[in-house]
Amino acid sequence: MNSIPRAQPMANSIFPLFLFFLFFHFPSLSPAKLRPDFYSNSCPQAESIVRSVMHKALIREPRSVASVMRFQFHDCFVNGCDASMLLDDTPTMLGEKLSLSNINSLRSYEVVDEVKEALEKVCPGIVSCADIIIMASRDAVALTGGPDWIVRLGRLDSLTASQEDADQIMPSPRANATSLIDLFSKYNLSVKDLVSLSGSHSIGKGRCFSIMFRLYNQSGTGRPDPAIEPRFREELFKQCPHGVDENVTLNLDSTPYIFDNQYFKDLVGGRGLLNSDETLYTFYETRRYVRWFSKDQSAFFKAFVEGMLKMGDLQSGRPGEVRRNCRVANGQSVII
Numbered sequence: 001m002n003s004i005p006r007a008q009p010m011a012n013s014i015f016p017l018f019l020f021f022l023f024f025h026f027p028s029l030s031p032a033k034l035r036p037d038f039y040s041n042s043c044p045q046a047e048s049i050v051r052s053v054m055h056k057a058l059i060r061e062p063r064s065v066a067s068v069m070r071f072q073f074h075d076c077f078v079n080g081c082d083a084s085m086l087l088d089d090t091p092t093m094l095g096e097k098l099s100l101s102n103i104n105s106l107r108s109y110e111v112v113d114e115v116k117e118a119l120e121k122v123c124p125g126i127v128s129c130a131d132i133i134i135m136a137s138r139d140a141v142a143l144t145g146g147p148d149w150i151v152r153l154g155r156l157d158s159l160t161a162s163q164e165d166a167d168q169i170m171p172s173p174r175a176n177a178t179s180l181i182d183l184f185s186k187y188n189l190s191v192k193d194l195v196s197l198s199g200s201h202s203i204g205k206g207r208c209f210s211i212m213f214r215l216y217n218q219s220g221t222g223r224p225d226p227a228i229e230p231r232f233r234e235e236l237f238k239q240c241p242h243g244v245d246e247n248v249t250l251n252l253d254s255t256p257y258i259f260d261n262q263y264f265k266d267l268v269g270g271r272g273l274l275n276s277d278e279t280l281y282t283f284y285e286t287r288r289y290v291r292w293f294s295k296d297q298s299a300f301f302k303a304f305v306e307g308m309l310k311m312g313d314l315q316s317g318r319p320g321e322v323r324r325n326c327r328v329a330n331g332q333s334v335i336i
């Protein structure tokens with residue numbers, strides 16, 4: 001977790017004054033200790049600016065806030081919450097945007113750009129893109145009827161991104177509960193965290209692409225997943241027939257614009273969209289949490305907040321910076 005020894009050789013090779021500047025004007029370059037009041041002096045308006053841009057995004061396109069909330073998962077699981085997934089590819093770096101789980105799927109990057117622009121106007125160079133993702137994800141949940149909570153801040157943005165890491169880490173929509181439990185445990189996230197965080201699928205949409213195997217060839221059987229409730233299965237057949245444009249989208253739960261526990265009720269009813277959703281009900285170790293959250297929304301909200309805080313604390317310990325543009329590392333010129 002100590003980023004200084006690795007940052008020094010780089011800074012040294014550039015120029016000693018830069019090193020001085022680095023340590024005295026950007027104390028946050030020491031290993032980040034996250035805390036709620038991180039910007040209370042340097043940018044007291046940060047939280048309200050993020051919330052207001054997210055509110056505008058919600059009104060313009062309701063799904064966009066769900067799309068932004070998903071960023072927290074795809075950012076934090078791949079080398080910590082460091083906004084690496086926001087970096088565009090460069091001639092020398094394949095970023096995460098085109099990785100298996102993100103290509104044609106992650107969207108609404110422009111909302112983060114808008115937040116960043118608004119923040120740069122008021123407090124230039126202060127608020128990291130990694131913290132924007134954390135605040136914006138919380139706001140997406142709060143603005144759609146879910147819980148609101150205090151986030152810890154002070155993350156730095158990565159200098160680079162890794163398509164390969166994203167490919168290797170991010171789970172497939174075909175994943176079963178066993179493999180998801182394993183994956184989450186690598187981050188010290190419990191079975192309860194896995195189930196509550198999957199409740200994020202209470203908002204947003206998924207593509208036919210993500211369920212074709214489940215509808216037509218589950219586990220290579222040539223049959224649909226038997227866990228799909230028959231009437232729901234007929235609906236899915238209609239929305240995603242053989243040969244459909246697989247970019248066609250479907251709701252992840254039956255109330256896709258409201259953050260509530262309907263997702264868990266749907267799972268109990270066999271109406272989960274993804275295999276990775278329904279498996280949480282069919283598998284004994286996760287089922288009790290699905291049942292519990294389906295009956296007790298406040299228990300879900302409490303567990304969800306705990307999970308988001310834990311996931312938001314994941315850090316790589318690598319050197320970082322506060323990017324001026326979330327898509328480009330500061331040292332890199334923008335390629336048009």
Ligand code: HEM
Pocket residue numbers: 063066067068069070072073104105106107171172173174175180197198200201203204205206207208209210252274276
């Ligand atoms: C447990 C493992 C998970 C898997 C396998 C998974 C997989 C997926 C897939 C396949 C989609 C639809 C993508 C598409 O079809 O283009 C999706 C959407 C989404 N995921 Fe997850 N996800 C998981 C966990 C999470 C977590 C932990 C969060 C956030 C805390 C999250 C937030 C979202 C949101 C909000 C959407 C909707 C995005 C939109 O409408 O644009 N997911 N997820």
Ligand SMILES: *[C@@H]1O[C@H](CO)[C@@H](O)[C@H](O)[C@H]1NC(C)=O
Pocket residue numbers: 175176177178179
């Ligand atoms: C779950 O998925 C993993 C990885 O694909 C596979 O090895 C395992 O056999 C599956 N487990 C069950 C119970 O189906």
Ligand SMILES: *[C@@H]1O[C@H](CO)[C@@H](O)[C@H](O)[C@H]1NC(C)=O
Pocket residue numbers: 186187188
């Ligand atoms: C998980 O917890 C163990 C023991 O407390 C710790 O050594 C490890 O670094 C943690 N891993 C992560 C990814 O936080």
Ligand SMILES: *[C@@H]1O[C@H](CO)[C@@H](O)[C@H](O)[C@H]1NC(C)=O
Pocket residue numbers: 217219220221222
């Ligand atoms: C179903 O999956 C199996 C195993 O992956 C594969 O061999 C088979 O060709 C697939 N069937 C269809 C109709 O796609």
Ligand SMILES: *[C@@H]1O[C@H](CO)[C@@H](O)[C@H](O)[C@H]1NC(C)=O
Pocket residue numbers: 104209245246247
């Ligand atoms: C979905 O849309 C993207 C971008 O428009 C396109 O490149 C891709 O081929 C489409 N995918 C499918 C499965 O049709």
